[in-house]
Amino acid sequence: MNKVLILLSLLIFTFTQATNVNAVTQEDEQIARTEYPTNTLYKIWLDQQINDNAALDFYNTLTEKHILELNKENKATVTYFAKGSDDTEYIMQSGGPDFYGLRFKQIGKSGIYYCLQAIPLDAWFAYGVNEFKRIKVQGSTDLEKTVMEHIYDGAVIGPNAPLSVHVQYRRGVPKGTIHKFTLESKFMNEKREIQIYLPADYNQNVAHNLVFQLDGQNYSKGAEQDPIWHGWTPLPTILDNLIYEQKIGPTIAVFIVNQGNRSKELISERMTDFIALELLPWFKENYNIVSNPKNIVVSGPSRAGFTAANTALRHSNLIGSVLSQSGSFYYTLNENRNWPIYPEFEGKLLSNYKLSAKKAIQFYLDVGLYDLGLAVVGTNRQFRDVLQLQGYQVDYYEYKGGHSHLGWRHTIANGLISLIGIN
Incomplete structure (x- = not known):
């Protein structure tokens, strides 16, 4: 009897499922x-x-x-x-x-x-x-x-996204090495951790470009780590590839790791002085660095892009290249005064560049079109225009992306080639 009931139930279920299609x-x-x-x-x-x-x-x-x-x-x-x-x-x-x-x-x-x-x-x-x-x-x-x-x-x-060929590890490309140091900083009033990338076969007799990379903990990983949407860019792998392909000359990179209050530190003059007046002399004392300030690059995304441009403005006699990715140039240095989506006041750094005499600095700026509207795209265009009107050398690039390392990892090679590339 139970078998009959089960069979009947299955027939009813099958009939019901079949009739559902006809019911459409x-x-x-x-x-x-x-x-x-x-x-x-x-x-x-x-x-x-x-x-x-x-x-x-x-x-x-x-x-x-x-x-x-x-x-x-x-x-x-x-x-x-x-x-x-x-x-x-x-x-x-x-x-x-x-x-x-x-x-x-x-x-x-x-x-x-x-x-x-x-x-x-x-x-x-x-x-x-x-x-x-x-x-x-x-x-x-x-x-x-x-x-x-x-x-x-x-x-x-997207199928036609301009992905960089430099972000992936390739067989046969010599890999540089990462070294960790802790320095006592009088400007930051604390011990600061840095990570140093040395290219493969580093030669002390050869003068090197120097790249200060802010938000360093997000740039110091290799290419084979983490999903692509995570907040990181494999700069060591990118440098390995660029040096091997002779797109840039021998280059040392300094990963400046965030400590404490990143938001306040990166828009402070203390950070600019730490880079130019402490880190740079230490590297010149311990490594063979090219003497031309334009071979010294300060690089950073978002708020750190502000830091890069501010460091060069304050110390252009020492640092002559700025690499900014989605730079946050709307900051007034009084964060209660600006809501970035509708910035009521002009950014402090934009005003400083407009009012200062032209200095020996070259720029690479990039920004994603889907990056916070007027606050980021608008102020990057404004900064580009201010610089060009004053006669600065500016390489500017917009792409269809947002405020993340997914874009930054694919554009940073463009910036390095633009600023320290081998002609």
Whole structure:
């Protein structure tokens, strides 16, 4: 009797599943085509009519939580996916061309959500996804509160993104070495950790370029570490490749590691003096450094880009090259005075360069178009224009990316070649 009941149940289930397909009307299909405009999304919805777990099954096959598809016009569409929970109110994506982020939609009655983003073929950017939940307040019968939970991070790389060939380790390319030192600094009033990159077959008899790399802990790793969306750039590998290819001459790099309050340190004059008046003399005493200040580079991203330009302005007789990646030039040095999205006041460094006489400095500036609008893109363009009007040598580059090492790792080689490249 039990076998008969089980067989009957299976027949009913199979019949129900089969009839679900027939239950999809032409009107349903038209609505679904609008709601799920890509072929992938439409197929997931269609499969969901037969199998309640279709969306979840598809989600579980994804190694990255997004897919990139090209349409007939050869344009790119990114579909992001996220798994909700019983408390999900909504889910948001941030990163890429959409400044204010994108809100996810639910696929039918499944627990899987999606959102769509049109991107240029040469875009590359990191993104994050956050879930906003409605949680009942303990001790209350009807009050709820919204809490945010970060779900995951990822990186989108368009098929035509201008990726650098220098970021990957290559067989046959000699590897430089990393050495750690701790110096007593009177300007910083503390012991400072630095890491030094020496090129392969370092020769004390040969004069070397010198690169001071700020945010050094994020630049000192090799190419084979961590996912690409993590906050790091494999500068040792990049230097190995550039030196081997004779794109730049023999070069030493100094990774200045952040300590204490990074936000205040990097926009302080103490940091500029530490670099120019303590670190540089120490290196000239212990290593063979080219005497021309233009072979001395201060490099940094974001706030550290401000530091690089400020160091050169204050000590142009010692340091003659600035490499800035997404430099934060909107700072007034009174951080309560500027909200970077709508900066009310002009950045202090921009004013200082406008008011100062031209100095013997050369610049490489780059910035991603998806980087905080006026605050970063706008002020980098303004800084470029100020410098060019004063007659400075400026190499300026914009790309379709955001404020992250995903872009910086692929553009820093351009800056090094621009400033200390072998003609």
